[in-house]
Structure formats: C-alpha cells, structure tokens
Amino acid sequence: MIAGNELLFGETDEIEIIRENPDIDTNRLIEQCRTDRKSLEILYNTFKKDVFSLAFSILGDYHLSEDCVAETFVRLTQVKRFSKSGGDGKGFILKIARNCAMEIHRRYKKETCSNVIQAYGEAEKTVEDSIYINQLLKNLSDKQRQIVVMRCCNQLSFREIAKIMRSPESTVKSRYKRAMDILRKKAGEMQ
Secondary structure (H helix, E strand, C coil): CCCCHHHHHHCCHHHHHHHHHCCCCCCHHHCCCCHHHHHHHHHHHHHHHHHHHHHHHCCCHHHHHHHHHHHHHHHHHHHCCCCEEEEEECHHHHHHHHHHHHHHHHHCCCCCCCCCCCCCCCCCCCCHHHHHHHHHHHHHHHHHHHHHHHHHCCCCCCCCCCHHHCCCCHHHHHHHHHHHHHHHHHHHHHH
C-alpha cells in the first residue's frame, strides 16, 4: 500500500471506541465518506481486515489483496447512490471488495502464485495455522472458499452472502455445507 498510510488511516483511541460501539451506523458513514475523511477513516479501520480476508481468499496473494483493500475504499468514496434499504453497509462494502478482487483475479490470473503463505486477516495467527488453513482451503472450489471466508471470518449471514454472490440463499447454504464437509474430511486426513 501507499507509504505513510498509517498517517492517513492510523488507529486512534477514538476510532477504537467507535469500532467497538455496536450502534455505529455504517450506512450513514458510507453516505458521508464521499465528502468526510473521518467517515472514510472509521470505515477503513472497521472493515479493512474483513475486506483483506475476502480479497485474499479470492486472490491468494498478499500484495494483490492489499491493493484490493485500497481499491475497495477508493471505490467506496466514488459511490454516488447508496440505498439504506438494500441491507447493512458491511455487505455493501464486501460486495465492492469481492467485485474488485474478481477484477484483479481476472487481470492477474496467470501470474497469481497459489503457494503464498499468509494469514487470512488475523495478525495473531501463527505461521503454522496459516499454512494449515491455506492447505485446507485449497481443497475447495473458488465459490466454496469465498463462502467459507465470508461466513467464518466475516460473520455474514447466508442471506448477505447470497446478495454479494448473486446466488440463491439455498445454493449458498448447500455450498457452505459441502465445503464444511470437505474441510472436516481433509482436516481429519491431515492430522
């Protein structure tokens, strides 16, 4: 990412208080982020890990995922119309992130290295956990992997995932169930 982004989007005590507040109105912040830098800063610090983990699940490359995070928030500032009735803002942000990641994936499809070992947005995880998670997730199709990451890492509901992926909710549920069965089976084999 850009050098000095810590200065632009540094985590302050005020941001931490806002992030921990469950009453935060994400929809209002999305509407304001086009003109209000503070709103964008709050959104960035609140959702950067979720966006990164989704992007990494699609791209499998740490640096391209960072680029996707930056591009997602740039696009968020360019949103002209945002409907609060369309659901919560987190799903909207992750939809932008998924679309951005898919564009990058198509662009760098042949160049993407599938053996990159990175954590899925959790800095506390050990390298061994990251390797293990990567090995397990490689057994899933792209769509299954995206659903598992959105459900497990981003805590989205099946309805929100279905909207993001433009699939019926029942399809998302069945893909998730099949993916979890595969992961359980492969986890048993690897131990």
